[in-house]
Amino acid sequence: MPRSTFLTGRSLVAGAAQGALLFADVGLSFWGGVDCATGEVIDRHHPLSGEYLAGCVLAIPSGRGSCTGSSVLMELISNGHAPAALVLAEPDEILTLGVLVAQTIFERSLPVLCIGQEAFAALRGGAFARVENTAVSVFDQPPGDAWQAIDSLLQKDATRTAIELTEHDQALLDGELGKAAQVAMQIVLRMAQLQGARRLVDVTQAHIDGCIYTGPASLRFARQLVQWGAKVRVPTTLNSISVDQRRWRELGVDPALGEPASALGDAYMAMGAQLSYTCAPYLLDSAPKAGEQIVWAESNAVVYANSVLGARTLKYPDYLDICIALTGRAPLIGCHLDAQRKARLQIELPALDDLDDAFYPLLGYHIGALAGSRVPLVLGLEKRKPGLDDLKAFGAAFATTSAAPLFHIAGVTPEAIDPAQVLEAGTRIPVEKIRLQDLMISWRALNSARDPRVDVVSLGNPHFSLGEFAHLARLCRGRHKHPDVVLAITCGRAVLEQAREAGHIAVIEAFGATLVTDTCWCMLGEPVIPPTATTLMTNSGKYAHYAPGLVGRKVHFASLAECVDAACSATASGRLPAWLQPAAQLESPAHV
Known part of the structure; x- marks a missing residue:
């Protein structure tokens, strides 16, 4: 008989199923991380990259990243490429909601079980799992018995509730x-x-x-x-x-x-x-x-x-x-x-000099991974005065790697002008100290391209602001992009008209840029990205993370100025920003 481990938890969606156990200790964003037509994990930064979810018991700590994960999971349930069951360390509202909507519209479901961090760690190394409502059994090989799932009644009766109703x-x-x-x-x-x-x-x-x-x-x-x-x-x-x-x-x-x-x-x-x-x-x-x-x-x-x-x-x-x-x-x-807006993690930054606009998306990306589902308080930017576009870029990258809906930056964001206001009195929270060498690791993760060639420059993820259009126009004035490079910008209709009235769009179009409204880079593919293109460049930490999986291209990540230079030369310079160069100097020659 195969050896087994029996664990219990809280059933988020009732049901019974079994299958090969697919385990990872890193959260997964279903949007941008899973192909909704095939069930393949396409997040090329994730340990499950290349695995197929259909029929398996998927064990992940939680979801992360995009709110569209619920839609992807519903799509997988409807087309038969969904996991047989989900086992989570923490409750995940995005993934659970996808299952509930599939119940409502398609009358199809899968069990979702939350077992807590300690029990979740015990799943590591298992080969096969069986979920039955509030319990999961983990085996080192398929058990080989005649077990069959008994169909559960779909839980659609919302009238029996202890919630106060008006x-x-x-x-x-x-x-x-x-x-x-x-x-x-x-x-x-x-x-x-x-x-x-x-x-x-x-x-x-x-x-x-x-x-x-x-x-x-x-x-x-x-x-x-x-x-x-x-x-x-x-x-x-x-x-x-x-x-x-x-x-x-x-x-x-x-x-x-x-x-x-x-x-x-x-x-x-x-x-x-x-x-x-x-x-x-x-x-x-x-x-x-x-x-x-x-x-x-x-x-x-x-x-x-x-x-x-x-x-x-x-x-x-x-x-x-x-x-x-x-x-x-x-x-x-x-x-x-x-009470739920209080910080649960304190982040301390190193001394920083000569920051450019690549710093904030990189920092958000790095802190998001450290924070997980915890709300962080970031110390060390009090004198830097990041602008709204910096915070926009930070937040988008933070949301890519974190499940938390909120961050605080001491002296900057409104609730943390006085950081004591976001700390719970009498409660000590964990402290993470970031070194420049740590940021170098995230820089390399976002810079997946090895070929210096640049075929496409991707701007506007999230959508460009009026301030970003003004900055781009200054960088583009009197220049023209390389004829072999596509430079495309996504933005909302309202901001596009504001930028046009301000005179920015005429300069940017003279440079040779393509303007795209209504959609965003997380949905764009060929032919906006030419089929022959192999390498992209972007100033978005969010898109640098998602693009290798979404469009199958390697990415150079850098500042907006570097992106414009690359659009003119069709080549990424490979230069480290000034603020990150000391980290390279601290590394041994074998790692530079």
Whole structure:
């Protein structure tokens, strides 16, 4: 008989399944990390890179990164490429929500079990696992018995809840305000129960990430809501969609993607959402104020809203965002509450000199990996005064490697102007001291390209701001890109018009740049990226991480000025920024 280990935990989604155990001690972002059509792990920085999830018991500490992970998991469940079960160390709302929506729309599911950090470590080295509701058995080889999963009833009854409901909540739940609002409230309450919320809170606005096309299931979900009469109850903006809705044919996008991706955007607008199509809603006039209770999805936007604006939102999964927009009610939990906004990790930085704009995305990327799901407080930038674009770049990269929805920077971000305000009185938190040599490791991770050639320069992940357009115009004035290099910038329609009125776009177009609206680099591929292109360059820590998996190209990561120089020469200089050069000098010659 094979040896086995029996572990118990909390069932997030009930069910029973078994399969080969696929274990990693690093969180996985399903969006950008898993191919939604095949189930292959495509995050080339992840230890499971190249593995296929179909039929396995996937054991990861948690998800991380993008809110669209819920959509990817729902897509995998609908097309038969999903894991047989998920075993987590920590509860993960994004992945769990994907399963719950698949239950609602497709009546298909998989068990999700959370067993805690200590028990999770015991899974290492196992070959086969069997999940049965609140328990997982781990074997060193397939057990070979005649075990069969017994179908569990899908947990769709949201009426049995200990959550305090207002008369309006109950009316939504009873279907008095329509089928779409009823189903939305059922999903909201299922998540509230899993999160441990006791009541709901009114939200003032929503930003919807579920408008990204991940496959037929994402469009079917939206169209089902429209058929049920869905209408948003709060002002609602839309994230980047998967194509430039006005120009996808001109850009050579295959109609097999262009048509359903555009139709998905139309479906959300039919629910009453605004035509914003930006992953940077904080750049719009409708950006929330400090203390405002909102529901935002899109990982970089969530982090910016909480950290830089001082608004209050969870890192809402795709589809829960629209459910809350349809009800106007969100679980009162997590970063909606003062206590959950406190720092749980202190980061201390080394002495720093001659910083450029590559520093902040690199630092965010590095700190995100250190923080995991903990809210960090960063010390050492009090005199540096990073600007809003620096914080935007930091937050996007932080959200790529972290599951936390919030960061604090002492003396910089609004809640940490006095850092004592984000520390819980009488509680000591762990301290991590970052060395320049540590940042060098992350620099090398983001610089995956070895060939100095540059075929494509990718800018605008997240979407470019007016300030970034002004900076780029200064760098481009009087110059022209190399004829063999594509330089493309993604941005929102509103910011593009502001930059055009300011005169920046004329300079940038004279340089030879391509402007793309509505979509973002996380959704762009060929032919915007030429099929012959092998190497990209970007100033985005987020895209430097995701691009090798998303588009199969190696990446040079550097400052905006270095990107413009490379666009002119078709070559990456390979220069280290001045602030990182001391780290290279500290290394032995064998490692330089």
